[in-house]
Amino acid sequence: MNGPPLSDLSDRAREIFRLVVEGYLDTGTPVGSKALAGEGGVGLSPASIRSVLAELEQRGLLAAPHTSAGRMPTESGLRLFVDAMMQVAEPTAQERAAIEKRLAEPGPIERALEETSALLSDLSGAAGMVMVPRREPRxxxxxxxxxxxxxxxxxxxxxxxxxxxxxxxxxxxxxxxxxxxxxxxxxxxxxxxxxxxxxxxxxxxxxxxxxxxxxxxxxxxxxxxxxxxxxxxxRPVLIVRGQANLLDESALSDIERVRSLLDDLENKQSVATLLENARDADAMRIFIGSENRLFSLSGSSVIASPYRDREGKVVGVLGVIGPTRLNYARVVPMVDFTARSLGKRLG
Structure with a gap:
């Protein structure tokens, strides 16, 4: 599902593509040429913008869900954006302090894992997932x-x-x-x-x-x-919290997709198997839509990161799952910081 490399696009096409993706991720709705030509847009006529949009659609980066509607990124377009164009928004000092405080609260490690899953859900507006560390206590x-x-x-x-x-x-x-x-x-x-x-x-x-x-x-x-x-x-090794976040207003128009996603989440062993694929990764793994067979029908995205103990050993995986229009720029660094904070809590 690889699209054209970013270098194949003109500066004008890259800018319009970026605005379409960011607009779609922000609103969840397709972005039209009039919006792109308006204040803060690219300074081109709607006709010129439509020509570029048609080119991007032909390249498989954008799609028009309805006739005369705006454009939205395809899964290939989202992958290109995430890999080559996204500018991450690091957690603020207040957000970092809140995460560390919540995970530093005393109590059994199981409570910390529950807190982490709920925390990821709150931060992302999607469902949070934490795979319990494989441990064999004496x-x-x-x-x-x-x-x-x-x-x-x-x-x-x-x-x-x-x-x-x-x-x-x-x-x-x-x-x-x-x-x-x-x-x-x-x-x-x-x-x-x-x-x-x-x-x-x-x-x-x-x-x-x-x-x-x-x-x-x-x-x-x-x-x-x-x-x-x-x-x-x-036994299941996955904690999932925040499934209700997947039932927002935008989900009502695509209820079958959400139902499919909730069914997938019920099968915790399959989701845990997916997260297992991220255990050996050195950094974040991002699965967009049908890139992963498990969520191909629901068209969902997974952002997952391994978390380590203080010795640097990978002991589990955490992440979020939600619609492909996740705010990747904000969620990716948030998941990464939460993984590092949980690692400190594990000791």
Whole structure:
């Protein structure tokens, strides 16, 4: 979907193209020749402007959605603008201070991630997304409690104080064993280890007949380890906030596109896979419309940036998603600054 290089356009064509794109991103509506010829325009007659607009349309950079209507950028036009013409507007000192203050508030890291997603939504007027860091905390304790005849609640406590609750389905006969014995066994094998490391130790002991557990307890422990490790690998890792921002007045005329986008966002695993593509990037990734297959039907744009811990290691990805008429010049540096601020919060 690559359009012509910027050097192929005359100065006059570049200026008109820039005004059309900026006008469209500002208002969400096509820009006509009369508006371009008015005060603050390019100083050409409407006829001359229409000639340049026709040339830009022929080059695939602009499109006219309706007869006699103004022009709007195509996805190729937006890509050319973002890559070669956009002048970013860095966050103001007040905005930077507000972002840093909000992310510096005390509390668990999960709250900071929630705050980041909501913050990105507020700043961009679109939906904010944060992919949770892949982390395997070292455990300090595991406790098992019967909920009913077929369910056990497992509480996994990390050395950092992080607590996760998991529910395990078991046969009724298993609940006749001592949950305390199984809890003590799991705590002893998992203390100071990640769940994956503990699973390897438990599996080795049980398969080697060295577990000192009766058959029912071994079954309970094996079921728990198998379920928890699978759950960790497959659970959604994406926080999305601000979907309501996508339902603004301009969306009412294109409700099918917005419905398609909201459906895409419901499939968090697919969106997380998209953001995974930005993990290995050295800087910002911008996906415009059909450049990404996931959002090709909704015609949406994604601005994503990896965020790093203080050691410089990429631990996750954050960004925004919205219509292709996002204010890229403002949102791109805002996402970048938020990523750096979150990295400082992670320590």
């Amino acid at each position: 455990l300090s304790q595991v406790s098992l409690t019967a909920l009913d005849a077929n369910r056990v609640l497992a509480v996994l406590v990390g050395e950092d104080g992080h607590v996760e609750n998991r529910i395990l389905s078991v046969p009724t006969a298993v609940l006749g064993v001592s949950l305390e014995q199984a809890s003590n066994y799991l705590t002893a094998r998992s203390s100071g280890r990640t769940l994956a490391e503990a699973a390897a130790v438990v599996e080795q002991e049980i398969s080697g007949g060295r577990s000192a557990l009766d058959e029912a307890s071994r079954d309970l422990v094996s079921r728990g380890i198998a379920t928890w490790t699978t759950d960790t690998a497959e």
